[in-house]
Amino acid sequence: MNIDHLKLLVCPVSQRPLRISDASEVESGVVMSGSLICDQNGKEYPIIGGIPRFVERENYASGFGLEWVNHAKTQYDSYSGINASEKRFYEQTHWGRDLKGQLVLEVGSGSGRFTEQAALTGATVVSLDYSYAVEANFKSNGHRSNVLIVQADIFAMPFPRGCFDKVFCFGMLQHTPDPKAAFNALPAFLKPGGMLCADIYKATLLRTLLNTKHYVRPFTRNIEPEKLYAAVVKYIDFMWPLASLIRKLPKGHGINWRLLIADYSSLGLKGEILKEWAYLDTFDMLSPKYDLHVSEQTFRSWVVESGLSDIETELTGHGVVARARKAA
Ligand SMILES: C[S@@+](CC[C@H](N)C(=O)[O-])C[C@H]1O[C@@H](n2cnc3c(N)ncnc32)[C@H](O)[C@@H]1O
Incomplete structure (x- = not known):
């Protein structure tokens, strides 16, 4: 964090200003590690990798x-x-x-x-x-x-x-x-x-009924993120040739979404970038602990x-x- 930004932070518990302590790796005013201290309640918040961490x-x-x-x-x-x-x-x-x-x-x-x-x-x-x-x-x-x-x-x-x-x-x-x-x-x-x-x-009733993720996420949201991400990549890789054919049909990208393949071809994305968005957003559909519409x-x-x-x-x-x- 930039030292000049200290004034933008307060202790989330006391609402009082914080001071920097043990600052190290300071490069051109940027503190990469150290801690932020609240003198009122003694709470200490680390700065790790340049980022103040309050959780x-x-x-x-x-x-x-x-x-x-x-x-x-x-x-x-x-x-x-x-x-x-x-x-x-x-x-x-x-x-x-x-x-x-x-x-x-x-x-x-x-x-x-x-x-x-x-x-x-x-x-x-x-x-x-x-x-x-x-x-x-x-x-x-x-x-x-x-x-x-x-x-x-x-x-x-x-x-x-x-x-x-x-x-x-x-x-x-x-x-x-x-x-x-x-x-x-x-x-x-x-x-x-x-x-x-x-x-x-x-949320609309129709959107909820037609959105496949609502049926699958209750099972997938408790899977360890690394395992779920690996499974999503395998699934997208396996389905991609079929998804690419389906996309050519009228409203084909909508069918892909129902098959749990996040298909952003409607945004003009193509090739490897389209597939990257599919990995990202398919995981994003299935992993959140909370997802309220x-x-x-x-x-x-x-x-x-x-x-x-x-x-x-x-x-x-x-x-x-x-x-x-x-x-x-
Ligand atoms: C779907 S992402 C959206 C990220 C970004 N706004 C975007 O649209 O690309 C939702 C983000 O909310 C964050 N989030 C969830 N609960 C939060 C909380 N209690 N406080 C702050 N951020 C939270 C998650 O860590 C996640 O990065």
């Missing part, structure tokens, strides 16, 4: 750690050659491209494909994830002087309240044990007048109850997105 490295989200370390670049636009991450970031947030001078919080960052997008706006970006996916994000974005990456829990975030101009949370609420409580953890970190953007998987109406009611204003909700290809503002 154990391994936890219920370790499957995501494995997924994003194995696929650290797969969904980055610069790697895949399509602009899916940039498009989703701007289409969902409706934020401008120049956020210089603003402080942005990203919750549930995974490999950091949206961290990159937020950082390119010139904002200072604080990016949090519960899993060791933060290590993949650090490899891609840790060199940026406007990015701070931490491993922490949405339910105990180590930041001062009321200090962020913008907060976004993509693709993660459904993967927590209590998505409504996770959503409710976000507004406290916004400044008055600050903007929030979050999304969640959408909600209706647009339910998600909207959470935003309304949170007291935010200027609320907009919208159905997208990824689920339901909500945008809202904290009263000034």
